[in-house]
Amino acid sequence: MSDEIKDVIHSRIWEEEATENDPFTAHACFCNGYNVYSDVLEKASYPEYLYLLFRGERPSTQVARALEILTIAIANPGPRDPSVHAAMAAGVGGSPAAAALMAALAAGAGVSGGAREVFLCMQLWADCGCKLEAWQKALHAPSAIGKKMEVWPEAGHPPGFAPYAKCCATPVQQTLAALASHLNNGNIAWLQQHRESLELVSGHPLAMTGVISAALIDLGFTPKAGEMLTLYFRLPGAAAHALEQGETGIRNFPFFAIDILNDPATNVDAGAKQ
């Protein structure tokens, strides 16, 4: 039947050999040419395997270590971060585990502190690289007229920089320094040298999203892959905190006070205004 020929998944990443007499059970799985369970499993580190999945090749020792540092640095943005807060809001009510992670993904996806900000910042690193004048031009360019409207709201600040912070946060500087000790030729090394100049150009302190973006470009990832990896790398903290709040319970989880400015019970004009 022609449908049988058509219903094929084309992949440059993954290949399987079926078990004899069982076409639905894999006997061997190959990732970019490597036998995953007979070869990679006991030889590769997790960052090496991740790199292989996304880049198609084994990383050098330096690159694998840099990727590992990155995954540790952003594995837990902490319970104040919107993505982790969202996961905790799901966890505290006993929602399914997947709901907690979906909540974390949604709240951690945006253009302000989220994975889309990393995507946009990676585009800037790809365009501007280590040229301060190029950053100056890109960050202060007027918005394009007639640009297609997108589903993402306005970020309100340049991608990669902290909108409210008064100075570059210590963990951001520490992550940058740790990455610079392994990535000594590209954007991260330049950023380590010129962070303060770049902050003056942007008018904001460097944020963790800026460090992540520079590192992911140095590691050879595309902005689309970088966006995915950022979402993924930040899930461990969301999961751990969701589980923790599930045990702590709603009585000990902030509910916040609310001030309804047009409450019909206190404001007789509210209905008329609508």
Add this chain to the structure above:
Amino acid sequence: MNERETLDSWTGPLRTTMGGCFPGARAVYRGHDLHARLRDTDWLDLYLFGITGRRHTPSQLKVLNAIWVITSYPDPRLWNNRVAALAGSARSTGSLALAAALATSEAAIYGRQIDIAIADFLERAQRQCEAGTNLEIVVHEELKRNRGIGGYGRPVARSEPDERIAPMLDVASQWGLANGKYVRLAFAIEQILINGRWRMRMNYAALAAALALDIGLSPQECYLFGFPTFLAGMPPCYIEAVQRPPQATMPLPCSSIHFSGADRRSW
């Protein structure tokens, strides 16, 4: 650093004009008592009130409701519906299945990314035409700038007319809303694209956006209104997958992966 607003000013009670609940007592929805003033509201009317802060007429609600109904396809091959079906096949929960399928509907080649882009373009094009620019020039410039116009052309059945347009126009005509300026504009753009070298027909997204704009929604409001558009087609996909044996919806044998990557090698 520049002087700017601090987060300190946003701590404390959450200030809102959208509403909230007082457990054990009452709930407020955009300045109204939900259980007193709004309790008999049609759900779509309330949903739109939540988005726009405006109430809509019965005719407008009929047309907006039809926009959802006419594209509710319970076809599990469709990419967003497939997410619901696969979740059912794997015996995931119905809510997870539907939520993920709706999130998937925010696609670049169909669904929400197209909705917002075409609504915005129609609004910009209308403004430019009212300012005296020829529509052909507006269309050409848009194609030059953004390579395509969402809402024209279709990822499937490219040369066929979109089967949803005629019934949707029938409903809109029935309620006197088929001839607004944005609907006329959407058809005028189609003529330019068909007559030119692009050969692109209008698809349902352009008509839906045009109707919603004629009703008074902004592009952002069109986008949020569109969120449940495909929802009614999804539960049947999930349910039927759950009715099949576990993992038996669209099973793929190992041989269905066509590999074209690196040669076999050792780590």
